[in-house]
Amino acid sequence: MRDMGGDRVREAVTEAVALLRTVTGRDWDGARAGRLEWSCRRTAEHIASDLVAYAGQLAGRASDAYLPFEIVMDDGTGAADVVDVIEATGALLAAAVGTAPRALRAFHPYPFRSAGREGFAAMGITEVLVHTHDIAEGLGVAYEPPAELCADVLARIFPHVRPGHAPWPTLLWATGRGELPDRAPLTEWRWNNDLVIEAERLTLSGVTPAAAADLLAGGTGGFRWIEGGPFEGTRDAAGMIVKAYEAGTHRPEWGMFVLVRTADGAAVGALGFHGAPDEEGRAEVGYDLAEGARGHGYATEALGALASRYLARDDVKVLFAVIDRDNAASQRVVARAGFTRVSEDADQYAYELTGPDPALRVYARED
Incomplete structure (x- = not known):
């Protein structure tokens, strides 16, 4: 997996300004x-x-809103100078991405009010690519960025967009700028940064299709794992994400989260969903830990944090887990997290956790 870091930002900006400088003499x-x-x-x-x-x-490290500043060009600034400013601000973003800790989240409004360094890099790159396309189209010149760079962006902040066509036409379509033969044109679009859920000792970090593909291929997914991690169940779950992404059925909130220990930034396991909830509001959960992380209550803590967030939603009524009869450790995890055994067969037990009655929920109004 290619790192979505400062080098990728520099790559996008370098390609863009090289083209734009050839047409600065136009209107x-x-x-x-x-x-x-x-x-x-x-x-x-x-x-x-x-x-x-x-x-x-x-x-x-903005946490609640955009920092209250903006860039303003001096009077008389020409097109060539504006391109120089793009190059300079691109270098600033590359430096900020390159020096930001992996765990850092800063404010961005969509969709979960924060993004990490890879998210900001991918958003910046997308702005460069699609708006350089807009300028090139307006000035009548050809522009096509590297396909691998477009694929990098798509697999990180467009996880809901089915691949299948060349990456650049797909990115143009995904941002409402192009047409694909098997898809209706978009009139509205959004990118989708990964979801992060904070627990007491852990951060549940959403896994992008790019990270899932790397995990499936035997990599780290961009995480620093404790010895023995990731466990095989994590790689299997990553394969489910890759399959859903390639089919265009992946829903980012209903994928997998890597459990990152707050104290040292080490990944200790993963948990998540087997898919989005069904029509009855039932969603299946699964989890595993690296062997060295077991016995510390991490799975129970993570499952509790996940349940607390998702059972507060209107579209989720029940979380359930299916566990082998001989897996006593996992049975203890769900029991401690509040799940109740509801059925069994010769090989497995089924457990459920039901959310509060919607009529009893209290909603906070944000003005």
Whole structure:
């Protein structure tokens, strides 16, 4: 798995500014940028603005909102100078991504109000790629970024978009800019950063299709594992994510989470869902730990945090787990997490945890 770090940001920016510098003598103010309402100049300024904003979020450790600053071009700044600013702000984002700790999360509104360093890198790269496309289209020049870079972005912040076509046309379609022969055009679109759930001693870190593919292939998924990890169940679950992603059925919130120990940043296991809830609001959960992490209550803690979040949703009524009869340790985990045994057969027990009656839920209003 290629690292989605500063090198990838630099790669995207270098390719983009190399092209844009060949057309700085044209009318950037009078030319509309592709399908946008903006001029090519306004679009280039937007690229620089996003790059520096993302760098600021990471460097400033912003947790609740965007930092209250913006970039403004001096009067008389020409197109060539704007391109220089894109290069400079790209370098700032690359540096911020490269120096940010892996566990750092900073504010971004969609969809879970935070993103990690890979998320900010991928969002910055997407802004560079698609808006350079817009400018190139407006000025009548050809532009196509590296396919591998587009695939990197898709597998991290577009986990809901089915691959199958070449990565660049897929990214254009996913951002409402292109057409694919077997898919309707998009009029609205969003990227999707990974979900992170905080527990007492653990962070439940959502696994992207890129990380899942690496785990399936025998890699680390970008995590630092304790000795003996990841366990085989984690790799099997990663394979389920890859299969769903390739089929276009992956729903990011209903995948797998790696359990990262807060004290030292080491990954100790994984848990997650076998898929989205069915029509009755039932969702199956599963989990495993590296052998060296067992006996410390990590699985119970993680399962409790997961249940607390998901059973508060309107679309989830029951979480259930199916456990082999001879797996006493897993039976103890679900029992401590509040699950009740509801059925059995010759080989397995079934356990359930039911959420509160929706009529009894208290909703907080955010004005």
